[in-house]
Amino acid sequence: MSDETYYRDHWLDIDPERIEGYEEMFRWRPEMAALLAPAEIEAGQTVVDYGCGPGMLAIELARRVGEQGWVHGVDINEMFIERAAKNAAAEGVGGRIRFHCIEASELPLEDASVDRIICKNVLEYVDDIGATFKEFRRALKPGGRLHAIDSDWGMLVVEPIGTERLAEIFAAASIAYKTPLVGRMLYGLMREAGFQEVRVKMVAGPDTKGRAAPILFNMAKYARHSGRIDEATVDAFVDDVRAAIDAETYLLVLPQFLVTGLA
Ligand SMILES: C[S@@+](CC[C@H](N)C(=O)[O-])C[C@H]1O[C@@H](n2cnc3c(N)ncnc32)[C@H](O)[C@@H]1O
Known part of the structure; x- marks a missing residue:
């Protein structure tokens, strides 16, 4: 995988162990309802989940x-699409969802055909956010709503690791993100793309149990892959995160920007 396109390639070529981890990491939990609330999802709508995993x-x-x-x-990874179809069938909603594997950001959908597009933790990986928003506006009905939920990796807090060590790991891991600070940029990017009534909210629930720690272990994998940091530094980071979870001194906060706009 080349460094230039690693932000996309690491989603195309995923080892089975990481795929298994994502099933658990992305599981829908009732407390996540706040992330979806601004989308105003209602019965009868046609909704796109862009980057559905x-x-x-x-x-x-x-x-x-x-x-x-x-x-x-919609997703670029074929394995996710196959799993998603199986998961939907197992949950009894397979007849109401169509999954599409796509190569670029084009949606296989008619102009002005959908009421909502939801895009959760995906935009930091797309080639061109402006072009992706243009495509979203094409597919949304007039007055339809884009709801983007995304992190801002510059706001990640992991204690007791501290700012400097985290910054060192993230500097190496950053090849895995095309736009790592996407959260803070979404408002301006949606305005520039012509969305109306753009609104921003933030949710920043702390994790003290280690539930969100897999994002740190993935970050460690990306850092290792980059070759821009020595192995011992990454090993020590992973060991210290695990030790802090065991010692109940661990705290992770990764604020989520919730940004909605009308087409
Ligand atoms: C962090 S996961 C989020 C999955 C899901 N949205 C969620 O929050 O549970 C990122 C997802 O975006 C997909 N993805 C990455 N780049 C993409 C692109 N350019 N277009 C569509 N999907 C993409 C990945 O394959 C992966 O499923």
């Missing part, structure tokens, strides 16, 4: 749009 959010969306609604789950 193994389909957990798409399944929740299918429950919310109900029998009269429809969900399109």
Whole structure:
């Protein structure tokens, strides 16, 4: 994998162990409802889950749009699409979701055909956010709503690791993100793309149990892959995160920007 396109390639070529981890990491939990609230999902809508992964959010969306609604789950990874279809069938909503594997950001959908596009933790990986937003506006009905949920990796807090060590790991791991500070940029990018009534909210729930620690272990894998940091530094980071979880001194906060706008 070349460094220049690693931000995309690491999603195309995923080892089975990491895929298994994502099934758990992306599981829909009722406390995540706050992330979705600004999208105003209602029965009967047609909704896109852009970058759907193994389909957990798409399944929740299918429950919310109900029998009269429809969900399109879209992703660049074929394995995720296959798993998502199986997961949706197992949850009894397979008939209300169509999953699409795409190569670039083009949506296999008609102009002005969808009510909502939800894009959760994906935009930091796309080639060109402006072009992706243009494509979203094409597919949204007039007055339809884009709801982007995304991190800002510059706001990540991991204690007791501290700012300097985290910055060192992230500097090496940053090849895995095209736009790592996407969270703070979403408002301006949506305004520039012509979305109306753009609104911003933030959710920043702390993790003290280690539930979100897999994002740090993935970051460690990206840092190792980069070759820009020595192995011992990455090993010590992973060991110290694990030790802090065991000692109950660990705290992770990764604020999520929730940004909505009308097409
Ligand atoms: C961090 S995961 C988020 C998955 C899901 N949205 C969630 O929050 O549970 C990022 C997802 O975006 C997908 N992805 C990465 N680049 C993409 C692109 N350019 N277009 C569409 N999906 C992409 C990946 O394959 C992966 O499923």
